[in-house]
Amino acid sequence: xxxxxxxxxxxxxxxxxxxxxxxxxxxxxxxxxxxxxxxxxxxxxxxxxxxxxxxxxxxxxxxxxxxxxxxxxxxxxxxxxxxxxxxxxxxxxxxxxxxxxxxxxxxxxxxxxxxxxxxxxxxxxxxxxxxxxxxxxxxxxxxxxxxxxxxxxxxxxxxxxxxxxxxxxxxxxxxxxxxxxxxxxxxxxxxxxxxxxxxxxxxxxxxxxxxxxxxxxxxxxxxxxxxxxxxxxxxxxxxxxxxxxxxxxxxxxxxxxxxxxxxxxxxxxxxxxxxxxxxxxxxxxxxxxxxxx
Numbered sequence: 001x002x003x004x005x006x007x008x009x010x011x012x013x014x015x016x017x018x019x020x021x022x023x024x025x026x027x028x029x030x031x032x033x034x035x036x037x038x039x040x041x042x043x044x045x046x047x048x049x050x051x052x053x054x055x056x057x058x059x060x061x062x063x064x065x066x067x068x069x070x071x072x073x074x075x076x077x078x079x080x081x082x083x084x085x086x087x088x089x090x091x092x093x094x095x096x097x098x099x100x101x102x103x104x105x106x107x108x109x110x111x112x113x114x115x116x117x118x119x120x121x122x123x124x125x126x127x128x129x130x131x132x133x134x135x136x137x138x139x140x141x142x143x144x145x146x147x148x149x150x151x152x153x154x155x156x157x158x159x160x161x162x163x164x165x166x167x168x169x170x171x172x173x174x175x176x177x178x179x180x181x182x183x184x185x186x187x188x189x190x191x192x193x194x195x196x197x198x199x200x201x202x203x204x205x206x207x208x209x210x211x212x213x214x215x216x217x218x219x220x221x222x223x224x225x226x227x228x229x230x231x232x233x234x235x236x237x238x239x240x241x242x243x244x245x246x247x248x249x250x251x252x253x254x255x256x257x258x259x260x261x262x263x264x265x266x267x268x269x270x271x272x273x274x275x276x277x278x279x280x281x282x283x284x285x286x287x288x289x290x291x292x293x
Contacts, residue, residue, distance in 0.1 A: 002047055006164065006212035007110055010086035011041030012048070013160060016058035027063040027245055029093060036087045036117045049202040056247045057238050057274065061189055064241050064276045065159055066094060068234070072185045072278070073100060078152025081105065081143060081183075083134050084161035087114060091127045100125040101150045105132055105143050126150075135169065137176070144180050153184040162188055162216045170216050171228055175286045178229035186230060186279040190221045195273045221272075225279055229286040234278040237271040 003009060018034035018041075020026050045051045069080065069090060078101065082088060085104035096102070102123065104114065108131040115129060130146065132139035147154050156177055162170050177183050191200070196217045207213055218224040222232040242248050 002206050003044055003210040003212060005210055007107065008040065008044060008210065009160065009207075009212055010110060011037050012044045012051075013058055014087045015041040015045045016055050017062060019055060020059045020062075025246075027059060027247070028066060030089055032089050032092070032117055032121065033087075036089075036113075048206065050199060053250055054199065056242055056249055060238050060242045060245055060247050061159070061276065063245055063247075064236050064238075065157070065187060065189070066090065068187050068236075068276060068278050069094065069155070069157065072155045072187070073097065075185075076153050077155040077185060079103065079147050079150050079154045080157060081147050081154055082157045082159075083140075083143075084158055085114070086110065086160060087117070088159065089118070091123045091125060092118065092121050094124060096124040098125055101147070102127045103130055103143065103147060104128075105130045105134060107131065107133060134173075140173075140176060144177075144183075148180070148182050152182070154180070154182045155185045155187065156183055158186070158188045160189060163191055163214050164212055165216050167216055167218070167224075171224075174225060174228035174230055178281060178286050184281055185233075186281075187276065188279065189274070189276050191217045191274045192221075192272050193217050193219055198273075221277065225277075226282070226284070227287040229282050229284050230279040231282045232277055233280040235272075236276045238274040238276070239271050241276070 003012065014033045014037035017028070017030045018037050020028065021030050021033055073096065080100065080102045082090075082102065082104045085106045087110075088104065091102035091104065102125050104111075104127070106114070111129045111131040130143055132143055134140045134143065165173075177186060191214070196204070196214055200214050200217075204214055222235070225232060239249070
């Protein structure tokens with residue numbers, strides 16, 4: 001079974017979390033993941049090219065974002081706004097301050113499914129769902145207004161979202177978020193053109209048919225966001241984190257020894273192929289150039 005709609009990518013990712021949760025040495029525990037993924041998520045994972053083999057990358061992405069979220073909270077984040085939340089359960093599974101506010105935002109259908117799967121679950125903090133299409137300016141404004149009413153610095157999270165957007169859409173979102181003065185941090189996952197040309201190329205036809213084509217893969221992600229008022233405070237290559245967390249890619253030893261030599265820029269190209277970025281709001285007024293894609 002292939003992906004029929006972009007919203008089903010959330011079922012696919014939830015299946016990776018379910019498999020990790022069931023390991024004896026799991027990096028995290030998500031007791032709702034298998035219920036959320038369901039049989040559809042399992043069939044999608046098994047039908048996608050390299051679907052099972054790429055589990056390490058999805059698991060590492062989840063674990064590193066967990067770490068970055070906790071770090072921002074330690075630095076004073078009072079509210080987390082999770083845009084395009086999908087089936088993320090961090091507000092329920094992480095050890096969070098009780099007075100933290102967490103807002104999960106997604107399309108109405110996804111929010112309804114989330115609420116059904118989480119029925120009876122207790123969040124670790126003040127939690128709310130907002131059903132909204134954030135591709136439109138009005139709903140995004142309403143979401144940020146709700147966050148500001150709660151007071152305190154805001155952390156925005158976009159996991160597994162930007163890659164499906166056009167560069168102009170990402171730039172517009174970056175400018176809008178920079179205009180919200182209480183937004184201090186932004187955590188997101190990023191991929192490079194190299195990833196789209198390799199693993200991404202095998203997924204692209206199936207994803208495109210479901211309206212989920214991979215689009216945003218800047219050659220210089222730090223420069224792209226810097227021009228839009230966001231400084232890359234941290235960048236964690238998925239490759240490096242996978243080795244640190246003992247979830248290395250298949251044939252990692254070969255890539256470390258020989259594969260990187262075949263790539264332009266060697267290890268730098270490999271390490272920037274996919275990663276997690278912690279962006280901080282800068283005082284620079286966003287520019288409008290988005291030519292670097």
